[in-house]
Amino acid sequence: MAEAILTERLTKYYGGHKVVDNLNLRVPAGCVYGLLGRNGAGKSTTLKMLVGLVHPDHGRAMLLGEEVSKLSVQTRGRIAYLAEGHPLYEGMNIGQAVAFTRAFYPVANAAFVDQILDHFGLSPRSRIRRLSKGQRAQVSLALALAPDPELLILDDPTLGLDANVRRDFLESIIQIIQRRGRSILFSSHILGDVERIADRIGIMVDGVLRVDCPVEHFKGAVRKVLVEFGRQPPELPACEGLLGDWRVGTRRELVFVNFGPRQRALLETLNPVRLEVMELNLEDAFIEYTRGPRRPLPLFPGEPSDAQGTGDQGAA
Amino acid sequence: MLKALVIKELREVLGIAAVALGLYLLLVSGAVGLMPVASLMPRPGLGVPFVDASFEKTFALLAVLFAVALGFRQSMWEDRTYPFLLHRPIRRETIFLIKLATGAGVFLIGFGVPVLLYAWWAAVPGHHPSPFEWSMLEPAWRIALMMPVVYLGAFLSGIRPARWLGTRLLPLAGCVLPVLILLALPWSWVVGLPLTGVLYAMFISSICYVGRTRDYA
Numbered sequence: 001m002a003e004a005i006l007t008e009r010l011t012k013y014y015g016g017h018k019v020v021d022n023l024n025l026r027v028p029a030g031c032v033y034g035l036l037g038r039n040g041a042g043k044s045t046t047l048k049m050l051v052g053l054v055h056p057d058h059g060r061a062m063l064l065g066e067e068v069s070k071l072s073v074q075t076r077g078r079i080a081y082l083a084e085g086h087p088l089y090e091g092m093n094i095g096q097a098v099a100f101t102r103a104f105y106p107v108a109n110a111a112f113v114d115q116i117l118d119h120f121g122l123s124p125r126s127r128i129r130r131l132s133k134g135q136r137a138q139v140s141l142a143l144a145l146a147p148d149p150e151l152l153i154l155d156d157p158t159l160g161l162d163a164n165v166r167r168d169f170l171e172s173i174i175q176i177i178q179r180r181g182r183s184i185l186f187s188s189h190i191l192g193d194v195e196r197i198a199d200r201i202g203i204m205v206d207g208v209l210r211v212d213c214p215v216e217h218f219k220g221a222v223r224k225v226l227v228e229f230g231r232q233p234p235e236l237p238a239c240e241g242l243l244g245d246w247r248v249g250t251r252r253e254l255v256f257v258n259f260g261p262r263q264r265a266l267l268e269t270l271n272p273v274r275l276e277v278m279e280l281n282l283e284d285a286f287i288e289y290t291r292g293p294r295r296p297l298p299l300f301p302g303e304p305s306d307a308q309g310t311g312d313q314g315a316a
Numbered sequence: 317m318l319k320a321l322v323i324k325e326l327r328e329v330l331g332i333a334a335v336a337l338g339l340y341l342l343l344v345s346g347a348v349g350l351m352p353v354a355s356l357m358p359r360p361g362l363g364v365p366f367v368d369a370s371f372e373k374t375f376a377l378l379a380v381l382f383a384v385a386l387g388f389r390q391s392m393w394e395d396r397t398y399p400f401l402l403h404r405p406i407r408r409e410t411i412f413l414i415k416l417a418t419g420a421g422v423f424l425i426g427f428g429v430p431v432l433l434y435a436w437w438a439a440v441p442g443h444h445p446s447p448f449e450w451s452m453l454e455p456a457w458r459i460a461l462m463m464p465v466v467y468l469g470a471f472l473s474g475i476r477p478a479r480w481l482g483t484r485l486l487p488l489a490g491c492v493l494p495v496l497i498l499l500a501l502p503w504s505w506v507v508g509l510p511l512t513g514v515l516y517a518m519f520i521s522s523i524c525y526v527g528r529t530r531d532y533a
Contacts, residue, residue, distance in 0.1 A: 014533070045533065051403040053532040076405035083399035091327055103320030104404045 004029045004151050004183035005050065009059035012045050012207075019045050021207040022059070027185050027200075034198035034215075035187040038290050042207040043187040044084055047155045050185070051081045064151055077105055080149035084156045086140040088128045094139055095124030098146065105147035116142040116172070134165030141172060154186035158193055166193065173197055191283035205290055215282060222285035223259040227252045227267055228274040239266055244288060255288040317406060318414060325390065325418035332389055333426045336382040340430035343374060348437050365438035366452040375456065376499070379427055379463040384488070386419050387470025398532045412527040416471065416520060420464045427463065431456045458503055461512055462495050468519035476526050491519070 005027035012020040020042040027033045037043045048054040050061050052068050061068040066075045088097055098113055117124065120138040131139065137157060144152060157173075158166045170193055173184065188194050194201060194215070201218055203211035211218055222243075227233070228251040236245055236252065241263060244255040256263055259277060267275055280288060347365070365371075394401070402408060431453065438448045469491030478484035494515060498508055 048399070048531075048533065053399055053402060055529065055531060073405045073407070076403070079403070081399070081403045085396075087397045087400045089324065089328075089397060089400070092324075100320050100324055103317045104406060 002028060003062070004031070004064060005033075005185055006062040007046075007050075007059065008061075010046070010049060010056050010061055011058040012042075012049060012054060013057050014045075019207050020049070020056075020204075023204075023207075023209050025202060025209060025212070027183060029183050030181050032184045032197055032199050033186070034194035034201045035185060035204065036189075036191070036194060036201055036286060036290075037187075037204035039189075041204040041290075043204055044155055046204070047081075047153055047185070047187060050153055051079070077107070077147060078150045080144035080147065080152045082140050082144050082152070082154040082157050084159065086133075086136040086157075088136060088139060088143075090129040093125055093127050094122055094131075097128060097139065097143060098124065101143045101146050107147060109146065109148050112148065113142050113146045116145060119172070120168070133160045134162060134169075137161055137165065137169055141169065150182060152182065152184045152186075154184065156187050156189065158188060158190055166190070170197060191281075191286050195282045203286065203289060211289070219280065219282050219285055221257050222280055222289055223256050224278040224280055224284070224288060225254040225256060225259060225263075225267070226274070226276040226278065227254060227270070227272045228276075229270070230273040234270050236270075237266065239263055244291070257289075317404075318410075321406075321411065321414045322418050325415055326422070328393075329386055329389055329419060329422050332382070332385045333422045336378065336385075336426045337429065339378055340375075340426065341433075343378070344430045344434045344437075347371065347434060348443070364446040365434060365444060365448060366456065367446075372455045372459070375427075375431070376459050376463075379423075379459050380466055382426060383423055383463045383467035384470040386423055387467045387472075387488075388474045390415050390419050391471045391474025393474075402532060408528050409524045412475075412524055413520075416468070416523065419467060419471070423464060423467055424460060427460050431460070454503065458499060458508070461509075462498055465491050465495050465512065465515045465519065468516065468523065472519055472523050472526065475523060475530070477530055487519070487522070491515070 003026050005025060007023050007025040010020055010023040010025070011018065019040075023042075023046060025046070035043050035046065045054055049056050050063060050068060052071065055069075063071060063079060064075050066072060089100070092100065094117065098117075102110065102113070117139075120135070120142070122135060122138060122142075126135075128136070128139070141157070144154075154173075158169055161169060173186075174197055184197075186198075198215055200214050201211065202209050203218075213221075230250055233247050233250060233252045236242075236254075239256075241257045241259065242254060243257055244253075246253045254267075264275070264277075401411065404411075435448075435450070435453055437443055438452075439450070466488070469488040472487035473485050476484060476487060478486075494511075498511060
């Protein structure tokens with residue numbers, strides 16, 4: 001089995017609005033895949049479709065070689081899912097939650113779960129309703145790992161956690177990754193986390209998977225180009241790979257995918273005073289890639305606005 | 317795993333069951349003249365247990381509230397935790413059938429125990445100056461038979477997605493009329509039992525269908 005997750009033209013509508021649009025996603029076995037996107041991009045809906053909580057309107061999804069809609073109980077037992085917000089039964093204590101979860105998985109590794117709880121300093125007698133957000137996340141992770149799953153699907157697992165807890169949480173995930181053959185698909189808003197643990201990323205924009213590549217490849221592909229003209233900037237001709245174009249005073253700030261000699265030569269024809277190509281980290285690359293048209297903020301009414309948005313020039 | 321699910325459901329409905337049982341016991345205590353608070357409660361059937369119509373009405377009203385509370389508690393209140401539960405390696409229908417069996421069981425125990433206590437008291441000679449036959453419990457058993465339909469209607473309303481509350485409550489509203497008719501008409505087990513069975517089957521299959529096909533977004 002080459003792919004832990006495979007989707008073909010997966011599509012979902014909510015009230016006539018397409019929230020996931022013909023998604024073709026491949027997560028190879030043993031891969032850690034970070035699914036990124038702005039709020040409402042369709043990440044959570046995608047993950048919910050993968051675990052069968054939401055039914056797609058078109059297309060299909062396969063997990064560990066089986067179609068999600070026909071997933072056998074045995075295969076389901078090899079998959080763990082961590083839902084957004086870490087829903088747990090408030091009336092239980094941690095020990096009861098562990099016992100409840102363990103009952104569904106004959107191969108549940110009790111000692112491993114106890115080790116994780118011990119590592120996080122959580123007592124089985126602690127009431128779920130009294131746990132902090134971070135502790136709930138830790139309990140959720142421990143419960144998800146109880147069956148020693150081959151595939152983990154995590155929906156924004158570090159959302160709302162403080163930096164220390166997040167680091168602890170990620171360390172735990174890294175330890176899991178180091179166990180043989182585990183595949184992880186997770187969504188996140190925290191690019192630093194993604195950069196740390198993901199082999200591969202996907203970026204969803206308005207329900208469409210725009211990017212699907214290794215992290216380093218994406219970072220290397222997106223470039224910001226500052227073009228200073230020292231005068232009123234001229235109009236830009238059509239340019240391959242141009243993602244964003246903003247006029248700021250006498251310069252243009254351009255964002256490119258795969259900026260190369262052809263694009264540079266085209267910009268040189270506009271006689272700029274200075275042309276600077278900037279490398280971006282993952283967070284900046286993500287922001288530049290996914291941001292919509294920038295408009296000047298009316299913070300200082302009366303002052304002449306010197307930043308005028310001209311809108312996106314299309315996505316790669 | 318079935319045991320774990322049953323325990324979880326029991327843990328969740330324990331509060332509602334305790335309140336209902338408490339109210340029923342209070343009612344029965346009043347009816348048998350045990351508690352001074354009885355003066356605040358209707359004192360149905362103090363002369364002839366299970367014969368006075370107000371007893372049946374009070375028991376039925378409490379049963380409706382009990383059934384509706386149970387149905388919503390097990391369905392709508394689970395909305396947040398469905399993502400924790402429903403991806404487990406177990407058929408979704410099994411999860412919902414266990415929920416229903418547990419809820420109906422809790423209802424029948426919560427309703428039946430006070431009825432039986434009252435009947436036991438009525439059956440002991442010297443407690444009241446009127447005859448007692450076990451067949452006099454038939455109205456109470458009719459309520460016990462019919463109220464799970466209300467419970468199922470509330471459950472279906474709780475689990476069924478809808479654009480607004482009014483349409484969401486349609487199943488609950490829809491079960492009221494047949495239940496009222498079946499309770500009001502002269503009872504015949506030959507007709508009433510199969511009709512009630514049909515209502516059970518309709519609601520249970522609807523719940524399983526909705527539980528399997530709806531989106532838990």
